Every structure is written in structure tokens, then in C-alpha cells.
Amino acid sequence: MSLLSVEDLKVSYGPKGRSFNAVDGVSFTVEKGETIGVVGESGCGKSTLGKSILRLIETAGGTIRLDGEDITGLGHQAMMSKRRRMQMVFQDPFGSLNPRQSIGKLLDTPMRAHGIADKAERQKRIEYIIDKVGLPQTSLTRFPHEFSGGQRQRIGIARALILRPDLLICDEPVSALDLSIQSQILNLLTDLKAEFSLSYLFISHDLSVVRYFADRVIVMYLGRVVETADHETLWRDPRHPYTRALLAAVPIPRPGSRKHDAPILGERQSAAAASAGCRFYQRCPMAQNRCATEEPVLRSVDSGHGAACHYA
């Protein structure tokens, strides 16, 4: 059984009648110990996807299963035990920590809210986890503003791990950090994955980060999955024209090596203006008449490799 399985998930924004689906029929699974990378440009719904799995945003349709149990309709109380099992690391290390709480309190409150009454036990866990994320014990009495961005992200990770979850949803965890700090945090996440046998849903717009990190990659465009494959296949043999364009856009640090073989035409459409055909139709370099009228479904093009394109 998959740790997390999402089926036909829909999330809509906007007032009734004029709403649009920011996430539109997304399905995927996360196995135990697996790292799934979700990539796509900003506005493609990848952050919304992560938040809706944690039920921070109401879903408009589809099901989310944790260990096979449907958690889509659970109330606050019933959701509590599920929240212990999946946690989130946020993008902004400055906004995601309450500036008025010491690090000790930041880490203590989640356990109190989840009914861990034994103070000594809580203290032990705090000291253990702060050590695991590579911060000194003296950090516990200090406040978030006394730390750098990278250190704060470590605190955010510690907070996410304090309830011992199985699944960590990382929403662009390194995109707000300097390049040199990014690799430290990625290494930390890799270490912690082995240590706590975690699964990750790793959301990022940065392909090189996902490439380093993910076992399997989901490429999203305007709320839909356009391609999914294990990371080696995806880099060796991308099928969807959008994925090809994304890969071609990754800069290669060698002079004169810039390739122009998969251009994207024009601007990204608004998800609200999505028409009947393929959502990528207007920007696609290989679009045909059929693409304007018939929306391609995600189909298997190889074992474990799916693409939503008529010509993949």
C-alpha cells in the first residue's frame, strides 16, 4: 500500500461561477521511503497541491489517502492523528517561524498540542532534534530573528520533524536561500531521510535541485500533470514538449553551449482561461490541429513513464 495516494485531486479558487481549478485532476502516489519531485513554473499549482494534501486548503474534488485511509473529509479532531504523520517545510524561513517565540517554545508547542504531557520527554525530543538538524543546544533560548536564513530553515525542518512524521512535504525549501546554503540544507534533508526513514514530496521550480534529490518527478503545467517518470528517464528521454523546454532552459555552465532546440512560444496562459484542447497548445512548438480541440490524457509511454501529449 502506498504511503500517500492522491486521486483526481481538484482545488479551485475564486468565487462560484467564475472559479478555476488551480489543481485539476492530479493523481500520483508516494511510496514509503520515496522522494517525489514536483516541478513546474510558478502558478502551475504545485504549492497549492502540497497545501491541499495537508488539508490547509479545501479541496474541490478527488481523494487523498494516507495508508489507504481517505482523509479528504476528516474534521479537525480526526485530522490530528494524521497531521502527526505528515508535515510541511515552508519556503520562507523568515515568515514561517513565529517571531515572538523562542526556538524551544516553537518546538515544544506542537508536542503540547498533540497531547504529549510528559515535560521531560518533550525536552528530550527537543534536544535530540535540534542536534539532528545541526544547531547547538543554546539555540533553544533564542528567537528566530537571531538566526540566518539557512539556520531558520533548519529550525523549520526541526519543527516539522518533532512529531516524527513519515511524510514531509517540502514546499520550495531552498529557493529562498543562497546557493551555498542550499546544498547544506539539501544534504541535511538527505541525511534526515535515512535517519528517520522519511518520504518526501519535494516541490520546486528548480530542476537542478529536483534532479539531485528526487527518485521520481512529476511535471506540472497549469494545474495538470503533463509528464511523470523516474528521474533518470526524465532527463534522458523527456517526452512532453513542455518538459523538453524546461530541461533545455537549465543553464549549462559552459560558454557557447546554450541550446535553442525547444523554444516555448509566448506567455503562459492563465489557468482560468483554459480552453477545450491541450493546455500547452498555444505555446507548443509541435502543436497540431488535433491539440486545439482534444485534451490529451496522461498515458503510459513506457514502463513507469507517463506523458500527457498526443505526440509523445
Place this chain on the structure above:
Amino acid sequence: MNAHSPRPSATAAAPGVAPARKKKTGSRAWRAVRHNLPFLIGASILLAVALIAICAGVLYPGDPRDMVTLPLSWPLTDNEYPLGSGSLGTDLASGLAHGAQASLLVGVSAASVGLLIGILVGAIGGYFGGIADDILVRITELFQTVPTFLLVIVLVAISGPSLPIIAGAIGVATWPTVARLVRAEFRTLRSNDFVLAARSLGYSTTRIIFGEILPNALPPIVVTTSVLAANAILTEAGLSFLGMGDPNLVSWGSMIADGRSLLRTEWFVTALPGAAITLTVLSLNLVGDGLNDILNPRSESNR
């Protein structure tokens, strides 16, 4: 993959944060206080008034309304009654001390009532938004359109003039200021990621509102509270001046009313309680201004 790379970097970065910054918050706030002269002046006046109010019963054990000497003796003429006497031979010094008690009591309790209602209404409206917010905003506006003083007079006229009623009425008339402020703060703060993090950790709504958001909204609320207390003192004085104060207590407002007809000859009967009100209200405003600077981490005096 290099499994140990995060560790050395963390320890390397640690000394940058570690040395001698343990009591940073405390010492910085204290430094800001010491360099803020208006705040220090305001706080000392307020402290002095509070001290006099607390000691009033010990310093002047008798009823301040009792006739103790000849009426209208000028200040500094009688050693026993250094501040002179009122139109009925009451000791003005005793009246001022007991009046301080009444004024501060009204100021503190009215501000507390206003704070309590204002925070509740503002927090609920600001955090939840939607229909609840719409309704609460309309109610707030309803209270705000009614002139404060008029509303207090009506409430006191209905329920009878006693100190708790007066304080409560002033609180009920002034909470919209707090509510609007708290609502605005909550609307900004609720979209912060730390609130989202709190929700994802499964915190209850009560815990999020009072444990996570409210502490971040406190600085402007504290500042407003001091102004609220000052206004409450003024309103009570006005009420007593009109003869609608608590008849069993001497307040600064009733003392001014007592001296009203004597203004051209025995002006000190009015001037002394008037000065007391001015000084107290001024000190509260100075404290409020000072707190604004001290609590705001980006203000000049904090560097």
C-alpha cells in the same frame, strides 16, 4: 553523498550567533527605555500619581468630603491644609489624593473593559473574515458613530452613577478603537506562513488566535491602551463635572465643578484638580508614545 557536510557548517556558523547575546532582548529594551526621556518623565509622573492614589487612605484617613476647616482658605496659608480648602471647607489635598484613586481606577478598568471587548471582536473578525467579520465590523461601526460621551451619559443615566458602572460604560463606548486596530493586525498576520505552519501542526483555533497571532499584535495594542486610559480619565472627569459621577466619591471632575462659580476669585479650587488631570493624561500619552518607540524594533531609539 557527503553525509556530514551540514554539521561542520552549522558549528562554524554557531559562534556568530552565540556570544553574549543571551539577554539581548532584555538589555536592548532597557537601553531603549533609558534613552527615551519623554517616556521616563511620563512614567515617573504616572508612578507618583499611582503612589499617591494607593496611599490616599493612609495619608488622609478621613472622608475627603468632610468639612475640616474654614471654607476657601488659600494654599500655603494654613500649615495643616497646605493646598487650601474648597467651598465647603473640605481639604483640597485630601480630595486630590482620593480623586487620584477614582481617576486611575476608572482609567484602568475602563481600558481593561475596552481592551477585552475590542480584542475579542477584532481577533474573531480579523482571523475568520467572511460573514462573521462583516457582522462584527457593522456592529463596531454602529458603536463608533455614536459619540462616546453621549453613550456614556445614556448608559450611566440608565444604570445609575457608581464607579464600576461608569468604568464599564466608558469601556463599552471606547472598544471600537481597539477592535479596529486588532482586526487590522490580525488580517495582516493571519496570512503569514507561521499561521499556516500552526494550522498544519494541528493547533486549535483558540491557540492560533491567542498563542500565535495575538502576541505579535500586542505592541500597537499596548500603545492604544495607554491612550484609552487617558481618555477614560477625561471622560470620567467630564461626567463628574456635569454632576453624573459617583456621588459617594470625590473625583477631580467633581472638584472642578465645585470651583466653577468661584473661578474669578478662588481660582485655585479649579486649577489644582485641573492640573492633576492634565498631568496624569499627559503622562499617559507620553508613556504611550514612548512604548510605541520602545516596542517597535525598527524605530530610531532602538539602535
